[in-house]
């Protein structure tokens with residue numbers, strides 16, 4: 001892993017991923033909206049920024065050229081298929097064999113075997129309807145983006161984040177294949193550690209074509225199951 005592209009680099013998760021990738025000595029290319037370029041000022045001179053919408057196929061083609069890995073923040077903003085357009089552009093233009101790592105939340109299911117609490121399911125449903133009504137967010141489109149990734153024969157990983165909080169790193173989150181597994185009950189991850197998991201996944205081949213649901217390694221549920229079979233990260 002020498003050169004990586006971070007699609008959605010200016011957001012909170014993206015900036016943490018830039019930091020982790022630079023720490024590892026990677027050559028970093030970041031894509032973000034033109035208006036958000038100033039958010040990356042702290043990294044000036046240490047990364048290359050390609051401004052543009054992340055669902056613009058031409059922008060992504062230029063950004064991922066020659067990259068060994070692509071980290072993509074799937075954000076379901078607006079009602080113009082932003083997340084699925086972004087995922088599709090990455091799938092279309094990343095070089096064959098590149099490691100592709102995408103972010104989303106626990107609400108995405110790969111095989112339908114996740115077990116959600118009633119409160120979680122109702123919360124997602126209400127949020128989806130309200131957000132779509134005000135044309136702010138299109139959660140269905142993030143589902144579509146992940147469906148396309150799951151169906152692709154690329155070397156992908158879809159990292160499914162729990163609820164997030166800010167704060168200093170606690171270490172690499174633990175993961176499980178299915179929401180509902182006891183190790184995930186803590187449902188909280190530091191955003192900086194979500195980013196750490198994304199960057200570590202670039203070089204962890206056991207995560208290829210997996211959709212790990214993650215949780216902070218210091219949550220009570222993770223500590224209670226430390227060393228268990230699901231505590232694989």
Ligand SMILES: NC(=O)c1ccc[n+]([C@@H]2O[C@H](COP(=O)([O-])OP(=O)(O)OC[C@H]3O[C@@H](n4cnc5c(N)ncnc54)[C@H](OP(=O)(O)O)[C@@H]3O)[C@@H](O)[C@H]2O)c1
Pocket residue numbers: 007008009010011012013014032033036039073074075077078082103104105106160161162163164191
């Ligand atoms: N927030 C949570 O509680 C939570 C929980 C679990 C998983 N996740 C997942 O974590 C990832 C990061 O989410 P986050 O909430 O932490 O946010 P974030 O890292 O700040 O990322 C938001 C991204 O969306 C872009 N964006 C914001 N408004 C936009 C707009 N109107 N049009 C186009 N792009 C826009 C941002 O770019 P700019 O810098 O240009 O604004 C940024 O790249 C996502 O994949 C999300 O599904 C989040």
